[in-house]
Structures are given as C-alpha cells and as structure tokens.
Amino acid sequence: MSDTQSFSGGIVVSGVRRAFGTVYAVRDVSFTAEPGTVTALIGPNGSGKTTLMLMLASLLRPDAGRIRIAGHDPLTATSAVRQAVGWMPDVLGSWASLSVRSTLETTGRLYRMDRMTAAARAAELIALVGLTELADQPTRVLSRGQKQRLSLARALVHDPEVLLLDEPASGLDPVARIELRRLVRRVAAEGKTVLVSSHVLAELDEMADAAVYIEHGVTASTDRVAGAKRSARAWRIRSSDLLGLEHALLSIGVAQAEITRDRAELLVAVGSETAAAELLRRIVASGLPISVFAPAVGDLEHTFLDLSRSAAAVSVTRAPITTMPTTSMPITSTPTDSISIDGDGR
Amino acid sequence: MSAFWGGVAVILSLELRQRVRGIAWYVLLGVFVFLVAIVTVLLKLAFSFYPTGGEGVGDSGGASGGGAIFSAVIYFVLLLGTLVAPALSGTAINGDRDSGTLATTQVTLITTGQLLLGKFLAAWLAALAFLAAALPFLIYAAIQGGIDWATMIVSALVLIFELGIVAAIGVGLSGILNRPLFSIVVSYLVVAALSVGTLIAFGLGGVVVQSQVVGTERTFVNEPTDGSAGSELPVNPDAPMACGPPTVVESTVPRFDHFWGILVANPYVLLADAVPTQFDTNSYPVDLFGVIKMGVRSVQIAPDLHPVNDYCKDFAAGPNAKQIINSTAPGWAVGMALHLLLALGSLFWAYRRTRTPSGKLPTGTRIA
Numbered sequence: 002m003s004d005t006q007s008f009s010g011g012i013v014v015s016g017v018r019r020a021f022g023t024v025y026a027v028r029d030v031s032f033t034a035e036p037g038t039v040t041a042l043i044g045p046n047g048s049g050k051t052t053l054m055l056m057l058a059s060l061l062r063p064d065a066g067r068i069r070i071a072g073h074d075p076l077t078a079t080s081a082v083r084q085a086v087g088w089m090p091d092v093l094g095s096w097a098s099l100s101v102r103s104t105l106e107t108t109g110r111l112y113r114m115d116r117m118t119a120a121a122r123a124a125e126l127i128a129l130v131g132l133t134e135l136a137d138q139p140t141r142v143l144s145r146g147q148k149q150r151l152s153l154a155r156a157l158v159h160d161p162e163v164l165l166l167d168e169p170a171s172g173l174d175p176v177a178r179i180e181l182r183r184l185v186r187r188v189a190a191e192g193k194t195v196l197v198s199s200h201v202l203a204e205l206d207e208m209a210d211a212a213v214y215i216e217h218g219v220t221a222s223t224d225r226v227a228g229a230k231r232s233a234r235a236w237r238i239r240s241s242d243l244l245g246l247e248h249a250l251l252s253i254g255v256a257q258a259e260i261t262r263d264r265a266e267l268l269v270a271v272g273s274e275t276a277a278a279e280l281l282r283r284i285v286a287s288g289l290p291i292s293v294f295a296p297a298v299g300d301l302e303h304t305f306l307d308l309s310r311s312a313a314a315v316s317v318t319r320a321p322i323t324t325m326p327t328t329s330m331p332i333t334s335t336p337t338d339s340i341s342i343d344g345d346g347r
Numbered sequence: 348m349s350a351f352w353g354g355v356a357v358i359l360s361l362e363l364r365q366r367v368r369g370i371a372w373y374v375l376l377g378v379f380v381f382l383v384a385i386v387t388v389l390l391k392l393a394f395s396f397y398p399t400g401g402e403g404v405g406d407s408g409g410a411s412g413g414g415a416i417f418s419a420v421i422y423f424v425l426l427l428g429t430l431v432a433p434a435l436s437g438t439a440i441n442g443d444r445d446s447g448t449l450a451t452t453q454v455t456l457i458t459t460g461q462l463l464l465g466k467f468l469a470a471w472l473a474a475l476a477f478l479a480a481a482l483p484f485l486i487y488a489a490i491q492g493g494i495d496w497a498t499m500i501v502s503a504l505v506l507i508f509e510l511g512i513v514a515a516i517g518v519g520l521s522g523i524l525n526r527p528l529f530s531i532v533v534s535y536l537v538v539a540a541l542s543v544g545t546l547i548a549f550g551l552g553g554v555v556v557q558s559q560v561v562g563t564e565r566t567f568v569n570e571p572t573d574g575s576a577g578s579e580l581p582v583n584p585d586a587p588m589a590c591g592p593p594t595v596v597e598s599t600v601p602r603f604d605h606f607w608g609i610l611v612a613n614p615y616v617l618l619a620d621a622v623p624t625q626f627d628t629n630s631y632p633v634d635l636f637g638v639i640k641m642g643v644r645s646v647q648i649a650p651d652l653h654p655v656n657d658y659c660k661d662f663a664a665g666p667n668a669k670q671i672i673n674s675t676a677p678g679w680a681v682g683m684a685l686h687l688l689l690a691l692g693s694l695f696w697a698y699r700r701t702r703t704p705s706g707k708l709p710t711g712t713r714i715a
Contacts, residue, residue, distance in 0.1 A: 021708060058454050062704040075704055080456055088454045094447020096365050103364075110357040111455035113350060155451065 010036040010071050011194040012057060012163060017066030018218075019052055026052040028218035030066070034196050034211070036162070039189045041209035042198035043305050049218040050198045051091055054167045057196070058088040071162045071194075084112070087161030091168045091198075093148045095140040101127060101151055102136045105158060112159040119158075126154040131180065145172035153181070157188075164188055166197045170204055182208045206299035214308055221308050229307035235261075235268040236277055238284070239293035243267065249287045253280070268297050354457050358465025363472065366435065372473075379427055380480050383420055387484050390416045391491075413491030414498070414625070414634030420484045421502050422635065425614060428474045428510045429542065433534030436470030436517030438527040440701060445527060459702045463518065463694060470514035475507065493633060497623045502636060505618045508683065512614075513538055515690035522697025541686075545613040553603035553646075562596045562654040590659040603646040611678035612685050616643050621679035630669035641668040644675040 012034040019027040027049040034040040044050050055061040056068060059075035059082045068075055071085040096104055102123050109119030127136045130150040135143065143151060149172045156164060166185070170178050185208050189195050199205050205212070214221040221229075240246040246267060250260055259270040271277045281294050296303065394412030440463075443449035452462065489499065517534045524530040568591035610616045619639035624632050632638050648671070666674065 055450075056704070058450075060450055060453060060703045060705065062706045079704065080458075083454055083456055086454065088451075090447070090450060092447040092450075094449075094451060096361065096448055097446070098365055098369070099361075107357065107361055108451075108455065111354070111452060111457050113353070113456050152451075159455075 010162065011038075012040075012196060013067075013069040014053075014057070015067050017053070017056060017063045017068060019049075019056060019061060019063050025218050027056070027063075030215060030218065030220045032213040032220055034194050034213075036194045037189055037192045038210040039185055039195040039197060039208050041205040041212040041301060042196055042215065043202065043205065043212055043301060044198075044215035045309065046200075048215050050215060051167055052218075053215065054088070054090075054165050054196075054198065057163075057165055058086055059083055084159065085162045086165060087156035087159065087163070088165045089152050089156040089167060089169055091171075093145065093152060093172075095143070095148055095151060097141040098139055100137045100139055101132050101143070104140055104151065105154055108155050108158045114159070122158060126157055129157075129184070130154045131177070146174060146177060149173055150177065153184075161193070163194045164196070166195065168199055169197060170199055170201055178204060202302040202305060203299045206301045209301070212301055212304070214305060216308065225308060226304060229304045231273065232307050233270045233272045234303045234307075235297040236271050236280070237263070237266050237268055237293060237295050237297040238291065239266045241290050241292070246284070246289055246291075249284055249289055253283050253287075255280075263297075266293065351458075351461060354461040355465045355468065358452075358457065358462055359468050359472075362439070362466055362469030366439070366469065366473075375431065376476060376480050379477055382427075383423055383481050383484050386419055386423060387416055387487065390419055413488050413493040416491065417485060417488035417494050417499065418502070418635035420481050420488060421506055421618070422615065424478050424481045425506055425509060425618065428477050428506075429513045429538045429614065431477065432470060432474040432510060432513040433517045433531055433538060435473045436466070436514045437521050437531035437534040439466040439470060439518045440522040440697065441525055441530055442521065442527045444525075453701075453703050459698055463522065463698055463701065467515050467518045467694065470518055471511045474510040474514055478503070478506065478510070493625075495623065495625050498625060498634065498636065502618060502622045505621045505679075505683075509614045509618065509686070512686040512690045516693050519690070519693025519695075519697040522701045523693065537689075541612055541614055545609050545616075549603070549606045549609045552606035552609065553601040556602045556605055557599040558602050558650065558652055560596075560598045560600050560650065560652050560654065562598070562656060563593050564596050564655075565593045565657045565659055566591055567659060600650045600652075602650070604649045607643065607646045608678065608681075610643050610646075611682040613682070614686075615639070617679045617682040617686075619643070620677055620682070624669075624672055626669050630667040632668055637668070637672075641671055643678075645671045647675045 012032075014033070015031045017027060017030045018025070030049070030053055032040075042050050042053070052061065056063050056075070057070060059070075059079050062076060070082045073081040073085065075082045096107070099107065105123035105126055106116075106119045109122050110116070114122065127133055130153055132147060132150055132154070135147060140148065140151060149169065153166070153169060156166070164185075169185075170181060173181060182204065185195055185197065189210075197205060197209065212226075214226060238246060243262075243265065247260060250267070250269060251257065255269060261268045269280070271280060277294075277296075281291070284291060284294075298306065391412055394415060440449065443452070453459075485499075485503075488494065513534075516537055517530075520530045520534050520537070521527070524533060568589060611620075616639065619636040620643060622636040622640070624637040624640055625634070626637070627633055632641055
C-alpha cells in the first residue's frame, strides 16, 4: 500500500544531476518525500538546495535523473506538476505596485481560478498568514517578514499537493515562526507533501518527520546518516552544584576529556540515547540537583555537523595515501596495505 | 483556446497595473498632449497665411491645413510612440527576473506563450495610449477638411502596426538579453537604426556610387552681326537670336536609385508610402505623407546618363508628382513584411530563452 502511495504522490527523486556550464550544482541527488510528511532539506550554503528546488518546481531541466512530483514528470507533464506544486522561493519578489490582496487574486487567476474563487481564496489566505491589516497596501511597503508571509500565501493559493519551501523562516519573528511551523504541520496532516529547506536546524527539528542531507550536490546515503545519528554527541547538564556534578561524573567513570564547561552548564559527550538515560539515572541517584538534562544540539544539527565533519575527515585521510611511498613507511608494507583494503572492500 | 486568452488577459492586466499605471506615466502623456497642441496651433497659424480659395493649393483643402496637421500629428505619435515603447517594453521580462517575479509567474499554469503575448499586448496598448491622447487633434484636423477617409484610416493602421512592431522588439529583446539597461539600449538602437540608420545608409550609398553623365546641350546664342564668334552674354539686343552648336557637358550624379530599397525599412517612409495620396489641381500632394512619398518614389527613377537638352526647342517639363508616384513601385508592403519578420523573430527568440523548465542557461543567469 505504501509502495503504490510513494509512486502516486509525494516527491520521488533519483540520480538527479544539473550543471551550470562546467560547475555542477547538483551532482547526484536521490530521495523520497512521502505524502503526509514534512521532509527537511539540509545542507550548507551552495550545496545545491535551491537548484534542486528549482528542478522540483519545474523551472529547471535536470541534466540526468528522474523526478516525480505527485506522480508526474516535470519535463513531460509540466502543467500537471505546476498544478500540484506550491513553491515559495528563497528570493523575495513581489509585484511592487499591487496590493497584497490583488497579488494573491492575480496569482489565483494565473492558476486559472475564476474571479470569485480567486477573491475568496485570497481573503482566506490573508487571514491565514496574518496580513489582514496590510491587505490593501501595495506590497512594496511590506517588511521582509511580511513579504515572506505573502510569499507563503502565494505558494498556497491553488491548495497544492506538494509544497516546496525554500528558507521559509528567514526574516520571520519568533511568533511568526511558530505559526509557520503550525501551518506546515497542518498542511502535512491534510496529506500533503512538504519539503522545507532551512539553515535554522533547530526549527526544522521541530517540524520535520524526515531529513535529506545534501552536500556538494550529493545526498548523503542513509547509512552515513544513520552512522552520524549514532555517533557521540554532547548533552547539556545544568545543576546548581556544578562542582559536585563534575565530581559525580568523574566518579561514574566519565573521562575528564569528555567534559566541557559552558557557562553554568556542563557538556558531556555521550555515545547513545541509552547511555544518556543511564547517565541521568546515575547522576540523579547521587542526589545532585539537576534542572536541565538535554542534547546540546538538535537531532538534525547533530547529524548535519557530524556529516560535514566526517566528509572533511574522509578528504583528510585520503590525502596521505597518495603520498605514502615517499613517507617513512616501509615500501614493503604498501602492497600489504592495499591488499587488505581491497579485501575489506570485497 | 478561451483558457489561453484568459491567461493572456490576466498577464495583460497585471502588466498594465504593474508597469504602466503610475504618475510618471500620466505626466508623460500630459507632456505629449502639450507638444501635439503646440504643433497643431503652429501649423494652423502657418497655413492661415495662405490665401484660402485662391488658385492652386487651396482647392482641395490644402490651404486649410487639415491634411498637413493630420499628417504631422500622426508622425508625432509615431515619433513619441517609438521613443517611449522601448522604455516600457524593454524590461518586460528581464526586469521581472531581476525583481524576482518572473519565476513565481512561471510556476503557475501560465505558459511562456501566454506570458510573452500578454506582455507584448500590454506594451502595445501603452504605446497606443499616445494615439488615443492625440485623437482630439486628429479629429480637429479632420474637421478642418480636405482629408480623405482612406488617408486617415490607412495612416492610423500603419501607425498602430509600427507601434506594435516596436513593442514586440522591446519585449523580445528583454527576453533575449539579461540586463534590463542593456536591452532598453539595444531596443533604442534598433529603433534608431530603422528611423535614422536607413536614411544615413541611403544617403551614403548614393553619394559613394556615382555615375558619369555625358550630356549634350544646345542653347541660344546671339548671332553676331560682325561675323565674329558668337557669345551668350551680354545679349546684343540688335542681333537676332539663333541656335548655337551642340556642346558636350560632363558631370557625375549620385545613384540613389540603387539604394532606394533601404528606405523601405524606414517606418516614416513606409507610413508615407502606404497612404493613398491626394493631389491638388496641380497634381501636387496635399499632405506631408504625399510629399515624402513623392520624394522617396522619385529616387527610384534612374538618372538619364546621356541627357540631351535642347533649349532652342520647347523642352518637355519633367513628370509631375502624380506621374512619379503612379509610375514607381510601392515598397511599403516589403517594409512591413521586414518589420513583421524582425518582431516575430525577436519574440520567438525570447520564447526560446524564457521557456521553462529551462535547459541551457547563459552564465550568470539566476532563474529566481
């Protein structure tokens, strides 16, 4: 059942590649975003997130690979994809001399709504994104955050099945961010597919069901993501008795090197959720007053940072291999090494 | 099909609201009306110095100035329309791209064809606003009398056509070139090349290619009574007049007749050429269109390289304006076809460049 669903709806991307001239913006991206879920698209600046979004929004042709949006191919069934997709770009553009209301009405008309439907939908969306007071102002007077809300409303005009949000939270105040999160969750609850890219990972943590990590135009494999998730991470412990806490930790068997002091809190590297639970149980058992015991970074951020770190590590460890014959290593060991590596590989 | 035009209409109204409507636009129209008013008053004043109902020019309305005012206003609209249209249409696509509204329009159900057509129609309508603003003056000229219905209708149609051409070229170039400023400048250069460039090319071509003329002349001379050689001047009143011997006169003439084809692409010439000419009793054109038409038609006639001028005989007068116009080839249809090709070509090129999902992109382009 879930198999047919993944083919008929949501976003399915496999082996997508896109170059601009000789520069590859997206090299090999594959992922699936299921209907009814919010998927986070995570990657550093210039990793190809926006290029990928443009391809999903049917604006850019991939050089290779396959994209299905709600079951349609953007290249052959462009208008079906456009009917299904709501796209909120990372660039804030609006028709400067049109009012908020007529911007949304015009967008509705561009989606072939009749005048009445478009007007009704515009009124609905203005209330939804909280621009009621500014509804009849020209969009040029809007602040960055207000334009961001207008852009979100514009992406929702035709009630799309698939919502692509490129940096939706930038420029929003905390209240608007919470509203955005609530809105995104509600859209997903209606069975829509949502793909969100953002730099604010803590925020994505709170709204995303799944995450796609993309770096240098390549999606991280599920193995690597799982590995990164499992790796040791820092937990934040707050206690009124910081000195006692440190002693307790040392006596429990935590190495001194794994403890860092961060203002009125201690950061402790812990290998897994189970280890963290065990650690907490033992500190509490020692009778210390503990007010905070939480991961220092969110899941997504932890995974993201670990992935970037391991990517850097890979490139570092690769470097000596090429220089091996010239280093102090015995020449005879080189063939043995390479054989053992080959053996591991197979 | 109706869904297609529905989409075009949405883009059209969006463009007009977004780009055209504004205080600056009305100021521009106001200045235009003011200028046309001045031209009309001055022309009316100029024609009031001619005696009405006199012989010659007065008979078919020329003296009342109706034809002259009408043609001058039409030309004025053409001038200002072609000057303003590129500014309005020259950023239709790349300007939207810069302000981040092109991509958000393209992800909707609007097709590239609808987008381009809507933007073109908006630019055309904006240019036609100048014609609408000039309408009172055209009506005034018509009331003055002496203008043929055919002249009015044909000149207005050609004007509307030419404004459409400039609007299409502007929209096309804004889709072809990435930078708004650059596409506006190139649009102006195209307009200048057609309006002024053709004249320069025509003039230079004619001057560079010259032909040798070997003419024969015979003039009256005083038959000297004393048997000495005759002289033309001073005339001896006592002596009888007689025909001198034929003399050979050599000179060169510029060969404009080889280059008249260039003028076909000039919008002003094209307009004049297309309008059916009215003549007065002297077979002379009554309006500016006719005068220009006569000028451009007469350059089609190759110069006589071996003229024989016998002033002793009653030599025939050259052909009059009516004869020139009736004996030479009209070029306006070719010119309009050329313009249409240019306009459609640039729109098509823009279509190829704006189509999404886009394949190849020029370096430095950002889609959204």
